[in-house]
Amino acid sequence: MMLTLAPQDIEAIVLSLKVATASTLLSLPVGIAVAYVLAFTRFPGRALLEGLVNLPLVLPPVVVGYLLLLLFGKFGALGRLLSFWDLRIIFTLKGAVIASSVVGFPLLVRAIRIGMEGIDQHYLQAARTLGARWWDSIYTIILPLSGRAIIAGMTLMFARSLGEFGATIILAGNIPGVTQTIPLAIYEYTNTPGGDRMALSLCLVSIGLSLIVLLISEASVRSFRKR
Amino acid sequence: MQLEVDVAKKTGNFSLQVAFDLVGKKWGIFGPSGSGKSTLMHILAGLLTPDRGRITLDGVCLFDSKKKINLPPQQRRVGVVFQHAHLFPHMNVRRNLLYGWQRTPRAARQISPAAIIAALNLEDLLERGVARLSGGERQRLALGRTVLSCPRLILMDEPLTGLDQELKFQIIPYLTKVLAQFDIPFLFISHSLEEIRLMTDEVLIFNQGRLEQRLPAEELARRALVAGGRGYANLLYLSSPRPHGDLWSYQWGATELILLEGGGKGDNLFELGAKDVTLFKRHPEATSARNLLPCRVSDLFGEGNRMGVDLLSKGNHLVSQIVPESVRELDLKKGSEVVAVIKASAFRRLY
Structure with missing residues (x-):
């Protein structure tokens, strides 16, 4: 079987990669910070924060998308605020990035947090008694030692973003060339008579991309272990 | 070093409440596990905040609950050598070693x-990953890393616990040498009487979160003679080993001793059980033992059926453990002249 891709499909692939890359990189600093807070600090309301972070993991993505639509819509709290700067989220690429970020965030935080919780606290104590300030010990001890967990989290989140459908279609719509990522394009093909072959081609691309992501992640984890 | 401590800390069922002033350089903290030694170490280093109290080191206030002073660990300049070294696994030996030094103000x-690096023999290890170090190398690196942060006080939290005997006696000379060479005061925490005697001059004895007593390390060891168990061990630093027939002769101050064991490089520290020192009223003309030392009794201590006789022989102290009946028969009292008889095989090399 020949793998045939229409120009529109190429656009969908490029958009998917853009959305996944942007949402993963933008979420990373916040993800690391939240993972740190959950792994190392005890404060009232911690359980609430943990619940909030993990909520998108258990909610149907459509529900997440709808809540985001309410928040960022014309009459939503954030939507109105952003309209002051002429920023529109819904039915834009930004919307797709936000939808992916929110849905993938729990996976990122979970992986990093597990990595951080595995770090022996004594390393931090040793660093502090050797003269390292708090942020210094985070930068020189915690981050390098959670390197593998961070890569694992980024991989999970990137892969999850590549496949994001429910929240994206509600917040960003399904506009070819603007917000139509691979899953949305497949969805459209399956609704079009005679689109089966094109849908299958994109499915193969999707499988290929996921495999590449896994291989890259495996390789970087290995290079981390060597050091 | 001058350290003033008066702190209280309650965690769960355990409460620590201690107050003491220390002057000097080589202090030990001795006590069973769960006596509060480690808690105190964490409090001094700033890793644990006491409920109330005051800590002053060389006139600098580290903690004062009334004045709301609580210096963070990195500002206290109190170094810690942990029991399990806690070397940073993602750094090589060089980066571990310099971690504290790079964070020390230039002036300090x-x-x-x-x-x-020279004192601890680390030259050949510098580029090595810490996962590829032996137990002794790890502890040497941990010590070097802490010393290089130029602390005003080093806390050593059972740094030798978990090492086997042989390794332990490989590390001790490094510890004593480096701490003396760079003139750093330290608090050595341990539940091993042997380590405490080798490392420290004076000891704080902890029990159940309270400071029970403070006394010289030697005094603590003499109590072990009375308490039984392994008893008292004389520690002898011997020098200039020379072959002596099929035995070895060593200098112990002005006295020559004959031993079974051959000489090693550098210091020779031997252990001699007080039970292995036999006393004679007069010089025995012939004996199988190779060492006969004329001594004067300088002190008698002990109780029950365990008596310690402190002997002075050409400026060296030696303790012999005997039973009260022998004290009576030999008519021992301060100033009595006796001959101490020791077999060549009674000495055990520590390092």
């Missing part, structure tokens, strides 16, 4: 990395 850097 009194010790150079080159001097420490």
